[in-house]
Amino acid sequence: MADPLETRDRILEATLELISEKGYLGATTREIAHQAGVSELTIFRKFGKKERLFEEVLKTYTFLPRLKDLIPAVENLPVQEALETIGIRFLRTLKERKCFVRIMLSEMNTYPEKVRKAYSQTIEEMVQTLRGYLIRLQAAGQLRDVPLDTAAVFFLRILFTTFMNAEILNQRDLSPAEMESTVSQLVGIFLHGVLAEETAG
Amino acid sequence: MADPLETRDRILEATLELISEKGYLGATTREIAHQAGVSELTIFRKFGKKERLFEEVLKTYTFLPRLKDLIPAVENLPVQEALETIGIRFLRTLKERKCFVRIMLSEMNTYPEKVRKAYSQTIEEMVQTLRGYLIRLQAAGQLRDVPLDTAAVFFLRILFTTFMNAEILNQRDLSPAEMESTVSQLVGIFLHGVLAEETAG
DNA sequence: CTGATATGTAAGCACTTACTTACATTAGCA
DNA sequence: TGCTAATGTAAGTAAGTGCTTACATATCAG
Numbered sequence: 001m002a003d004p005l006e007t008r009d010r011i012l013e014a015t016l017e018l019i020s021e022k023g024y025l026g027a028t029t030r031e032i033a034h035q036a037g038v039s040e041l042t043i044f045r046k047f048g049k050k051e052r053l054f055e056e057v058l059k060t061y062t063f064l065p066r067l068k069d070l071i072p073a074v075e076n077l078p079v080q081e082a083l084e085t086i087g088i089r090f091l092r093t094l095k096e097r098k099c100f101v102r103i104m105l106s107e108m109n110t111y112p113e114k115v116r117k118a119y120s121q122t123i124e125e126m127v128q129t130l131r132g133y134l135i136r137l138q139a140a141g142q143l144r145d146v147p148l149d150t151a152a153v154f155f156l157r158i159l160f161t162t163f164m165n166a167e168i169l170n171q172r173d174l175s176p177a178e179m180e181s182t183v184s185q186l187v188g189i190f191l192h193g194v195l196a197e198e199t200a201g
Numbered sequence: 202m203a204d205p206l207e208t209r210d211r212i213l214e215a216t217l218e219l220i221s222e223k224g225y226l227g228a229t230t231r232e233i234a235h236q237a238g239v240s241e242l243t244i245f246r247k248f249g250k251k252e253r254l255f256e257e258v259l260k261t262y263t264f265l266p267r268l269k270d271l272i273p274a275v276e277n278l279p280v281q282e283a284l285e286t287i288g289i290r291f292l293r294t295l296k297e298r299k300c301f302v303r304i305m306l307s308e309m310n311t312y313p314e315k316v317r318k319a320y321s322q323t324i325e326e327m328v329q330t331l332r333g334y335l336i337r338l339q340a341a342g343q344l345r346d347v348p349l350d351t352a353a354v355f356f357l358r359i360l361f362t363t364f365m366n367a368e369i370l371n372q373r374d375l376s377p378a379e380m381e382s383t384v385s386q387l388v389g390i391f392l393h394g395v396l397a398e399e400t401a402g
Numbered sequence: 403c404t405g406a407t408a409t410g411t412a413a414g415c416a417c418t419t420a421c422t423t424a425c426a427t428t429a430g431c432a
Numbered sequence: 433t434g435c436t437a438a439t440g441t442a443a444g445t446a447a448g449t450g451c452t453t454a455c456a457t458a459t460c461a462g
Contacts, residue, residue, distance in 0.1 A: 205407085208409080242409085246409085
């Protein structure tokens with residue numbers, strides 16, 4: 001009948017959505033098949049077993065950190081603007097990949113190895129990107145002597161939890177306006193603890 | 202036979218542990234009964250249905266924020282020490298209630314209303330406590346003009362994610378030494394963005 | 403001892419789940 | 433046209449799942 005690749009994609013997308021809504025155990029193969037507009041048997045012919053489906057979803061929807069591409073465009077901006085741009089982009093990426101993030105949070109307990117792999121390919125790489133940027137700032141004398149791994153991690157973690165709290169726990173849309181105000185407040189607090197000129201003690 | 206209250210407690214504790222390990226759907230009433238050293242029937246006699254068990258666990262293990270009791274003892278310390286004490290206490294509380302936190306994270310998607318209730322009785326109240334302390338500092342002229350809701354939220358969220366990342370995602374023990382160094386780094390970055398004397402621009 | 407209360411054992415019910423088998427259909431390619 | 437690959441329908445299996453029923457036992461207060 002149809003294009004086998006297209007069929008496969010529809011199955012994976014249905015799986016992503018349903019697992020993110022109901023968890024791995026709560027998402028049944030019957031319902032996935034129905035939502036994908038496909039026979040349940042097709043799923044088993046293509047993926048063998050349900051667990052494989054799950055792994056394939058994690059592989060497929062691991063979002064490559066587009067933060068890296070952003071850095072060059074930002075490198076010439078004033079620090080505050082640069083960090084705000086990075087922060088907004090990070091929040092937007094999380095929003096776009098909401099289903100994926102939900103799965104990571106839900107299944108982190110029950111399938112830590114599988115989730116950890118997906119995690120290190122996404123958020124951890126974003127941390128490294130931000131850290132690289134901060135290191136260059138520090139080398140240029142713009143930052144005082146703080147541990148930059150920690151600083152980068154703190155910065156992104158605040159945004160991650162902001163997203164998690166609003167969109168997942170409270171199931172409330174994180175509006176662009178709210179994103180901007182959160183990020184600018186964060187950058188404010190973050191920067192004035194990091195800028196060299198303000199150390200003095 | 203035994204004390205009915207004691208039996209009830211054993212069931213609730215087994216439920217807490219098993220749901221935190223395997224999720225609500227993954228924890229079967231048979232296994233809970235076995236781990237509690239109790240007949241499966243006893244569970245249904247005491248709680249009626251599985252969902253009720255879940256709700257009762259959330260109610261029972263909601264940890265009352267002992268942060269509040271800490272504030273008076275801390276009010277006379279220098280800000281840095283005070284925040285470090287608060288931070289360490291928060292991390293320790295999370296560690297003690299690890300099972301409960303895991304459940305909150307896992308089931309946040311699938312049972313948001315139930316989890317949200319437990320959440321607001323714990324972490325949100327801690328935020329308010331910390332915010333109260335910061336407001337007093339600000340009134341005393343020790344902090345510059347930053348939004349203190351946001352600041353308090355940021356502070357605790359960083360610690361929450363630190364805990365989550367280490368203990369849940371990486372299933373690694375967060376040692377007292379690591380807790381201390383994380384908290385002191387956090388307070389360093391946090392404070393120098395908040396202290397009035399360093400504003401200047 | 404009596405009766406109530408808390409628990410246990412055993413069997414099972416109605417239902418769902420992941421997964422399978424057997425057979426039919428459709429589309430495209432040679 | 434006929435072959436192959438991708439899918440579908442239908443029926444079913446074995447193993448759970450939450451939850452129930454019927455009946456027995458043990459403890460303890462009166």
